Amino acid sequence: MEDTVPSEPRALDIGGLERPALEEALAERGHERFRARQIFRWVYRHGVTDLDAMSDLPRGLRTALASELTIATPVVVARDRSTDGTEKFLLRLTDGRQIESVFIPDTPAMTVCISTQVGCAMACAFCLTGKMGLVRNLTGGEIVGQVRLLADALALRDTPFNIVLMGMGEPLHNYDETMKAIRILADEHGFALPPRRITLSTVGLLPALERLAHEPVMPNLAISLHAPTDLQRGRLVPINRKYGVTDVIEACKRFPLKRRSRITFEYVLLAGVNDSPADARMLARLLAGVKSKVNLIPLNAAPGIAFERPTDAVIDRFARTLSERGLTVSVRKSRGRDIRAACGQLIVDGQKRSPGQQLATLAFGN
Numbered sequence: 388m389e390d391t392v393p394s395e396p397r398a399l400d401i402g403g404l405e406r407p408a409l410e411e412a413l414a415e416r417g418h419e420r421f422r423a424r425q426i427f428r429w430v431y432r433h434g435v436t437d438l439d440a441m442s443d444l445p446r447g448l449r450t451a452l453a454s455e456l457t458i459a460t461p462v463v464v465a466r467d468r469s470t471d472g473t474e475k476f477l478l479r480l481t482d483g484r485q486i487e488s489v490f491i492p493d494t495p496a497m498t499v500c501i502s503t504q505v506g507c508a509m510a511c512a513f514c515l516t517g518k519m520g521l522v523r524n525l526t527g528g529e530i531v532g533q534v535r536l537l538a539d540a541l542a543l544r545d546t547p548f549n550i551v552l553m554g555m556g557e558p559l560h561n562y563d564e565t566m567k568a569i570r571i572l573a574d575e576h577g578f579a580l581p582p583r584r585i586t587l588s589t590v591g592l593l594p595a596l597e598r599l600a601h602e603p604v605m606p607n608l609a610i611s612l613h614a615p616t617d618l619q620r621g622r623l624v625p626i627n628r629k630y631g632v633t634d635v636i637e638a639c640k641r642f643p644l645k646r647r648s649r650i651t652f653e654y655v656l657l658a659g660v661n662d663s664p665a666d667a668r669m670l671a672r673l674l675a676g677v678k679s680k681v682n683l684i685p686l687n688a689a690p691g692i693a694f695e696r697p698t699d700a701v702i703d704r705f706a707r708t709l710s711e712r713g714l715t716v717s718v719r720k721s722r723g724r725d726i727r728a729a730c731g732q733l734i735v736d737g738q739k740r741s742p743g744q745q746l747a748t749l750a751f752g753n
């Protein structure tokens with residue numbers, strides 16, 4: 388290659404840096420470490436990402452920082468509002484890949500549902516995102532960026548809200564960046580979001596679950612169980628062939644829980660597949676001795692998904708069978724189905740496609 392004039396070093400994107408890492412980056416550039424606290428306050432409390440506008444920093448420092456650092460935020464490509472108030476955001480990342488985030492108001496809390504990966508490798512049989520395959524992991528900055536963006540777009544900065552890691556992707560399959568994002572969100576100088584307001588939903592990747600058990604900053608845990616036996620679950624959640632039902636339940640029993648907190652077990656109800664009274668009884672037996680609550684999710688049907696939602700009577704009977712056996716049960720209300728924002732309906736078109744994505748698009752016809 389020919390010699391070229393060295394170009395300006397690219398500005399460092401600090402959107403994914405935890406505070407100690409930001410302090411380090413500042414020190415490396417000859418600035419005071421404590422400025423990290425001020426920057427965190429601007430970015431996460433006030434939603435200001437223009438370094439030049441951080442008015443309590445000395446002017447000279449602001450100018451220097453504005454050329455040295457940057458804070459990338461996903462760009463809104465489309466925003467759809469459901470008749471029930473749910474809003475779906477289609478977001479573009481710096482490399483052009485797209486993801487979706489969803490705002491679900493009044494559940495009764497305000498809830499922001501964010502993605503941890505572009506696509507997903509888990510390939511659960513009833514989930515559209517699973518049809519995309521895994522395109523790539525999100526960075527911690529991209530995970531937190533969704534929260535910053537939605538907090539501003541929806542004017543949530545002064546409203547307490549919950550975060551569920553239930554958008555696209557399997558959070559424990561992108562462990563380090565997901566945990567980094569949780570720590571950034573929890574930072575006392577930033578959003579200062581209490582970890583109990585964050586729920587991480589997972590298929591139960593065992594080694595990662597064991598790691599999570601030792602984290603100092605720990606979110607609530609939701610396990611996507613969906614069936615009481617290995618035979619049934621193996622057909623719905625392929626990773627079950629590696630990490631079976633008993634092992635996942637045993638890991639849950641060992642999981643350190645704060646007083647009065649419990650693990651949520653998500654259970655997608657599929658007509659004629661896992662919704663019989665016998666299934667409910669097996670589930671109740673399986674969860675005996677686990678500090679649990681069960682969240683039943685009647686399937687959100689979609690073209691390309693070869694299952695059906697049970698009738699309300701069947702859903703009711705399943706819920707009653709569990710509660711008669713002493714379990715705490717809730718049935719998840721489906722939100723945003725008219726804009727395809729409900730659980731398992733997040734799928735993104737218009738990027739370089741994996742074979743799985745092409746298939747899903749074919750099935751979907753858009």
Ligand code: SAH
Pocket residue numbers: 509511513514515552553554556557558588589590609610611653654655684685686687688692730731732
């Ligand atoms: N990968 C994580 C987050 C997924 S989304 C996990 O598996 O837990 C959150 C929940 O929606 C999961 O329990 C998932 O199984 C469920 N889900 C996926 N597709 C669905 C569909 N079509 N209808 C209802 N729930 C679905």
